[in-house]
Amino acid sequence: MNRIALILVLVVLAALPALSVTPEFWITHLNYIGLASIVVLGLVLLTGIGGMTSFGQAAFVGIGAYTTAYLTTATDMSPWLTLPIGVLITGAVAYVLGTITLRLSGHYLPLCTLAWGLALYYLFGNLDFLGQYDGISSIDSLSVFGLSLAGGREIYYLIWLIVLLSMWATRNLLDSRPGRAIRALKSGGGMAESFGIDMANYKVIVFVYAAVLASVSGWLYAHMQRAVSPSPFGLNYGIEYLFMAVVGGAGSVWGAVLGSGLILTLKDQLQNVLPKILDTNYNFELIVFGILMVLVLQYARDGIWPILSSWWSVLTGGTERRRLDPPPEALALTQRTRPEKGTVVLNVDSIRKEFGGLVAVNDISFTVKAGEIVGLIGPNGAGKSTTFNLITGVTPVTRGQASFMGQRLDVLPARDIAKLGVGRTFQHVQLLPTMTVLENVALGAHLRSNVGVWSAALHAERGAEARLLHEAAVQLQRVGLGDYLYEQAGNLALGQQRILEIARALAADPLLLLLDEPAAGLRYKEKQELAKILDQLRQEGMSILLVEHDMDFVMQLTDHLVVMDFGTKLAEGLPTEIQENPAVLEAYLGGIDDDFNFDESSVEPSSKVVDSVSSLVPARDAI
Ligand code: ADP
Ligand code: MG
Numbered sequence: 001m002n003r004i005a006l007i008l009v010l011v012v013l014a015a016l017p018a019l020s021v022t023p024e025f026w027i028t029h030l031n032y033i034g035l036a037s038i039v040v041l042g043l044v045l046l047t048g049i050g051g052m053t054s055f056g057q058a059a060f061v062g063i064g065a066y067t068t069a070y071l072t073t074a075t076d077m078s079p080w081l082t083l084p085i086g087v088l089i090t091g092a093v094a095y096v097l098g099t100i101t102l103r104l105s106g107h108y109l110p111l112c113t114l115a116w117g118l119a120l121y122y123l124f125g126n127l128d129f130l131g132q133y134d135g136i137s138s139i140d141s142l143s144v145f146g147l148s149l150a151g152g153r154e155i156y157y158l159i160w161l162i163v164l165l166s167m168w169a170t171r172n173l174l175d176s177r178p179g180r181a182i183r184a185l186k187s188g189g190g191m192a193e194s195f196g197i198d199m200a201n202y203k204v205i206v207f208v209y210a211a212v213l214a215s216v217s218g219w220l221y222a223h224m225q226r227a228v229s230p231s232p233f234g235l236n237y238g239i240e241y242l243f244m245a246v247v248g249g250a251g252s253v254w255g256a257v258l259g260s261g262l263i264l265t266l267k268d269q270l271q272n273v274l275p276k277i278l279d280t281n282y283n284f285e286l287i288v289f290g291i292l293m294v295l296v297l298q299y300a301r302d303g304i305w306p307i308l309s310s311w312w313s314v315l316t317g318g319t320e321r322r323r324l325d326p327p328p329e330a331l332a333l334t335q336r337t338r339p340e341k342g343t344v345v346l347n348v349d350s351i352r353k354e355f356g357g358l359v360a361v362n363d364i365s366f367t368v369k370a371g372e373i374v375g376l377i378g379p380n381g382a383g384k385s386t387t388f389n390l391i392t393g394v395t396p397v398t399r400g401q402a403s404f405m406g407q408r409l410d411v412l413p414a415r416d417i418a419k420l421g422v423g424r425t426f427q428h429v430q431l432l433p434t435m436t437v438l439e440n441v442a443l444g445a446h447l448r449s450n451v452g453v454w455s456a457a458l459h460a461e462r463g464a465e466a467r468l469l470h471e472a473a474v475q476l477q478r479v480g481l482g483d484y485l486y487e488q489a490g491n492l493a494l495g496q497q498r499i500l501e502i503a504r505a506l507a508a509d510p511l512l513l514l515l516d517e518p519a520a521g522l523r524y525k526e527k528q529e530l531a532k533i534l535d536q537l538r539q540e541g542m543s544i545l546l547v548e549h550d551m552d553f554v555m556q557l558t559d560h561l562v563v564m565d566f567g568t569k570l571a572e573g574l575p576t577e578i579q580e581n582p583a584v585l586e587a588y589l590g591g592i593d594d595d596f597n598f599d600e601s602s603v604e605p606s607s608k609v610v611d612s613v614s615s616l617v618p619a620r621d622a623i
Contacts, residue, residue: 005312027153035220042057045209047250053242061214065233149223167253170457178456182206185206330463350363350400366562375562383564424514478503510542512545517549520548
């Protein structure tokens, strides 16, 4: 049904200029909507999906427009040559601005975009060779294969062709390896770094992509208008583009066209209608416009497109049929060679972490060998998660060393540690809830492919993408989530989300797996399943460091235990030894050791032991 709607839209778009009854005014209006849509599409990616607010897009439109205006008038260069030149110049400027400003967080980034928006505007207005505030006129119109695009009805086709191509490319991009990383920018940056993804780099990529789209729009504008001057590239327009993105629905490519259409039409109508209603020539339209904007932001936070598309799906009798088939078979990804069983994989040597006066991890040492499951246990607040964060580079160590296969970890950022083959899950689940389960897991396999933005946008990476998705599906089937591949991750139960995190970590092909409370929220049967999976992984030579509160689970599964309390290592040894260790019993139960009765053969759901341990865990803050 959606396909039919799309074809209808395309047919109407194609037919409009060909019909002589279509008023000239409509064509011009649609041309402006098309030009704006191209810019706003960049903002959808940058602001709506990437979470970076820019008021400065109009300035990039200006660079594209002025480049072609100057080069075609001063040197007789063909506009088809000035297009790539403009794109390169804009890309370079955006790259430099992006590398400097995108590191800034919070309100600094929008402020910087205001600053460069203003700066470029005044630059256009002050440079002699750009005609100062008068600009450049008598720009040639475009022609394709001898066909002149001087008229509005002709250039219309080029504009809308570029709109549709940009939408297609952006959709492709979002639906790909780099796209998944881009979709993690807004809320999953830290998590993505733990899978080796360089998020700062993706910020710059998105920024340059948006600037390039703006530049293309500027090029079209210059040849449609046949004159340029600084004012359409000023801050007002930068703000208007942002409005268009927000009102349309900053998360979807169709939102860009809808937002541009709505805002430009509204502006136009207000300019016509208000003077008649109010019987005055004062410019009230900006005030009314502002009020409408506040209302939209109040009642349609995600913009209007999501509302329309949900109406549409109700109208057409329900949501799209969900694809139930797993992604097709594809060539398996290459795997790391596993170290020989018994070699030391992780060596933690007196690592320490102080948070102000609090010693969260107090000179802890232990090792994990290949093909071994080591349990790290202790009451809430003992410092287990902090230890994980120190090993994986999420938190810097205060002192001490951790090394992985002989390589120092404590000097590396999280991203590089992931590259070595350290995979992890988080105590507080870190998923991208609106992405599918399959895509979330594919994000874990990011490092196992090298598909870049261009091949993704042009849809030329299907082979590599199929391998990634296939790997993600295989890992999901392995952990028992094979029926949920196309479900939104946020719709899974919390226990399943934890299992999803294991699949995501496995998709990275780690040698060492750090699992922070993987069984929390699982039912007894599910825990048994999980234990089986972990045991299987161990047999395949995986090393696992496991934090878990369920003592039955831990005792059943681990080869070795490290017990922490108040940041300090209390004991270490075989599970059977730990069960009898008086210091451990004291820490867990305050000495009521009668209840601390581990029974490995116990298969009872939530045995007395589990109850007593969890109910007597000292109530300290867990992070
Ligand atoms: P566990 O995982 O064993 O429950 P954590 O490692 O989460 O314990 O926490 C250990 C201690 O460190 C707790 O007292 C906790 O409040 C403190 N802590 C953890 N992270 C931080 C932080 N970022 N800033 C300050 N204190 C922290
Ligand atoms: Mg914890």
